[in-house]
Amino acid sequence: MASRFAHFVKGLRYLMALLLIVPAVLLLAVGPRAGGALPSDRVIVDYWEKWTGEEEALLRQIVDLFNNTLGKEKGIYVRCLSTSSVNQKTLISTAAGVPPDIAGLWDTNVAQFAALDALEPLDDLAAEYGITADTYKPVFWQTCRYDNKLYALVSTPYDVALHYNKKIFHDNADRLRRAGLDPDRAPQTIAELDAYAAALDQIGPNGQIKLAGYLPLEPGWYINYTCLWFDGSWWDDTAKRFTFTSPAVVASFDWIQSYSRKLGKSAVSDFRSGLGNFDSPQNAFLAGTVAMVQQGTFLANFIHNLKPSMDGQWAAAPFPSVRPGLNNVTYCNTDVFVIPRGAVHKREAFEFIAFVNRQENMEKLCNMHCKISPLAKVSDDFLNHHKNPYIRLFESLAQSPNAHAAAPVPILPEVGEELSNMVQRIALLEISPAAGLADIQPRLQKKYDDFQARQVRRRVMQTK
C-alpha cells in the first residue's frame, strides 16, 4: 500500500513538473516576441514619448506616416512607446547606457540634461539637414539651445494668452459699463484686468467667491513667469545671475498677492480647492466659475471636446501688460525631441526628427494637438483650418519680440520648487513678496554657482 502511494506521489511530481515545463517551453518556442511585428530589414529607432490617450494616437499618425514613406525608403522603422515620467526614465536609461534613440521631453529639461551631458549635440546633423535658426521662430530656436549648442528640436509648442468668457462678459455688461469698461473687448493693461475682474467678481454673504473675474493662481501654470508682463525677468542670461529682487519681479509678485488681499486669503484658497480637474468639464473656465484665465493655445481643444456648447462663447487676446506699449507679451512652452547620449541610431533618429520638422508634417501634428507651429514659415492652410479659431493671434504672439521661453537654467527644477513654495506663501499672506524673493535670491544663486563650480571641477578632472 505504502509503495503504491509512493508511486502515486512520484507520478504526481512528474505530472506537476510536466505541467510547468511544457507551457514554458511552448511559450519560449512559439510565444510572443518583443520585436515580432517589427520589420527585420529596417533599423529600429526607439522613440519614448510622454503623450498618452488622444495626443499619443495623433502622434502615431505622424509616426505611421514616416514608417510608410520616408522610413520605408531609407530602411528605418520608428517604434513609438508612450512612457510616463519620460524624463526620469530617459535619465535612468541614459545613465545605464541603454537610452532610447529619441526621447520626447519638455523644454524645461533641456538646460538641465544638456549641462549634465545627457544629450547628444545636434548642430552638425541639423546643419546637414538644412535646419537653421531661420527655420524657426526665434523663441523656439533659443529654447532648444544651451551653452551655444543645439540639443533639441521642437515637437509641439504653444504660447499663452488671456482667454475670456464672452457670455459672462455679456451677462455682466451693465456692471462692466458702470465701471467704465467695454464688455465687448478684453482688458489691455494689468490695471484694466484688475478692474474687469473686480466688476465680474461675485462674492457670497460669508465672503465666499461664487464667480471670480480673474485669479492669478487659477490655474497658475505660468505664475513663475508673471514678471514678463511687468517688463521684467528673474534671470539675466548675460551675467548668469538671478534677479529676483529687481523691482519688476517684485511688482509682479505684489500683483499676485494683491488678489489674496482683495478677496481674502481663505476665500481664494477655499474657492480654488473646490474647483475640478483641468481636463474635465469642472475646469473653472469651462464651468464658468472663473471669467478670465491665462492659458495656452491648446485650451480651445479642451473646450471643444469637454464643453462644445462653449464654442463661440469665448475669445482670446494678448495677456495684458503692466503698461501700454509693452505689447504682445507671451510665454512660450514646447515639447522637444532629444537624442540621449549613447543612443545607438543617432542618424536614423534625426531622420525622423527632421521629418516631423518638415512644414507639412509639423503643421499637421500641431493642428492635431491644437498648438502653434514653431516654424518661421506658416501656411495659409494651417491658419485657415486650425482647430483654434484664434490661431492667428497665437502665431503672432510667438513671433513677437516680447515672446519669452523658460530660462535656460540647469537648476530649473529647484528654481521652480522654490518659486512655487514662495507663491503659495505670498498667496496665503504669510510673507511679503519682497521678503520672499530676498530670501530665495541668495539661496538659488548659491545653488547655481555651486552647480557650475562642480561642472568646472569635473571638466578639469576629465582633462587631466
Place this chain on the structure above:
Amino acid sequence: MSLSTDQRNFYKGMAFLSPWLIGFTVFTVIPIVLSLYYSFCDYSLLQSPVYEGLGNYSTLVHDPIFWTVLKNTVIYALMALPLGMVLAIVVAILLNAKIAGVTIYRTVIFLPSLVPAVASAMLWLWLFNSKLGLINNALRGLGMANPPGWLSNPTWAMPALVLMSAWGIGNTVIIYLAGLQDVPRELYEAADIDGATPLRKIWHVTLPCISPVIFFNLIMGIIGTLQVFGAPFIMTGGGPARSTYFYTMYLYDNAFVNLKMGYASAMAWVQLLIVLLLTALAAWSSKHWVHYSGK
C-alpha cells in the same frame, strides 16, 4: 571525488537559494553599499561620481528645506503613529468580541488595506474637497458655516493626511486580532473572580499579553511613518507652502528631479540612522513594558 550527504544537501540548498541570494545581492546589498559611497560624492547619475568627502552632509545641515521636511515628518509621525496604534487596538478589541456578523465587520475594516495607494489618495482628494467633499458637506450639515479647506490650508493639510492614514489600519488590526486570540481565557476568568471591570481587564490583562504585538506594530509604525510618501506626493505635492513636504519626498526630488543623487544618498543614510536610533530606543524601552509569555 564523492560528496557526503551533508555536502550534497548544502549544495542543493544553495542551488535552490541562489535565485534569491543573487537577487538580494545585486538589487539590495550592492545598491546599499554604493549609496553609502555616493553619499560622499557629487553624483548626478549621468556623470561619474566625484568624491567630495562630507560635503553633502555639511550642505544638509545648512539646508533649510532639510530641516523643514524633517520637522514635518516628525510631526506627522507623532500624530499618525499614536492615532493609528490606539485606533487599531480599540478596533481589534471590538472585533474580538463575540457578536453577530463579526466576520463582516472584520472584512469591512480590512478592505481599505486592499485599495491601491493611488486609488485611495484620489478618493480622499474628493472627500477633502472643500466645496463638494463629503466631509465638509457633513460638517455643514452639523451647522459649521465655514468648514476647513483641508488640503488647501497649511494648518489643516497635515491633520487631513493623518486622518487619512487612519483609514488604512486594517493590516495592523488583523495582527492585533491574531494577538488577542492568544490571550489565555483563564486570565480573564481570574480577573472576573477578582471583580475587575472591563477597562481594568484590558489594562491589566489584554494589553500586557499582546505587548509583543504592540511592540512589533510600533517598530513597523516608526519605519512606515518616517517614510511617508505616496499619499502626500499624490494629494498635496508637499504643499501648501511646504506644510506637507516630507523627508522621503525631498529625498526623491533631489534624486530624480534635481538629479543630485549624492545628496539624496546622504539624506537616505541620515534617514536610516534616525530610524535605527528610534528602533533601538523602542527596543531598549521594550524591556520595561513588553511581556513575553515564554519568559
